[in-house]
Amino acid sequence: MRARLALAYAGIEVEHREIVLRNKPQSLLLASPKGTVPVLSMAGLVLEQSKDIMFWALEKSDPEGWMEVDQARAQSWLERNDGPFKALLDQYKYPGRNPELDQDEVLHAAIELMLKPIDDALQHSRYLLGNNISWIDAAVFPFIRQFSMVNLDRFKMLPFAHLQQWLREWIDTDLFAVVMKKYPAWID
Structure with a gap:
């Protein structure tokens, strides 16, 4: 999503190909063998x-x-988000993959690592690095959105009004609406 946000924001038109990862098209594997x-x-x-x-x-x-x-x-925000927070997001989003983990402990770790620090930063400015939106807001937002959607009712109960306002503002943007357009799966 953050790649699509940046492309749309920059006004760069691309041919979007929606990929079903369990049925990777040959054209994807030719472009990127990692798949x-x-x-x-x-x-x-x-x-x-x-x-x-x-x-x-x-x-x-x-x-x-x-x-x-x-x-x-x-x-610094990106490293925290893309490293340890992404790992916690996966543990929280897919609890069956790590049944030995207590979901309350995973939530608490995510709160301490990312959610509370974001809320703290947003108490002093509208965005993570000041009163103007930046690339780091766009880079972090999709992960926070995913985290919130695992258990939206529980997320809304967290005492982070600034974080929740920031998230709502992102979700309500025209930019987000554009990048959330659904595409049919690409088949070679």
Whole structure:
């Protein structure tokens, strides 16, 4: 989702191919033998990571200055999100894969690692790095949204009003509506 957010924000049109990972088309495997998504394949360029696609798109076009932030602070958020928080998200979202884990402990760890720090940051500014939206908001938002949707009622009960407002604002954007368009599965 964050790759699609950056591409749409930057105004870069691409041919979107929705992939069913249990039935990977040959064209995906030819472009990227890893067979993971997302993949941006264009004129000999192949990017296989959503953050790389984001940066590529923002280098091409950044109309509202998403990249004009403290990059060290942004990278710190990204590392926390893409590393330990992503692992906790997977444990929380797919409890059957790790039945030995207590879901309350996973939730508590996610709160301490990411949810509370985001809420704390948002108490002082509208977005993670200030009062202007930045690429790190777009990079983190999809993961927080996924986490919230595992148990939306429970998430809404958490004492993080700023985080929940930030999430609602993202969900209500035209940009989010555009990238959430459903596509039929691509078949070679």
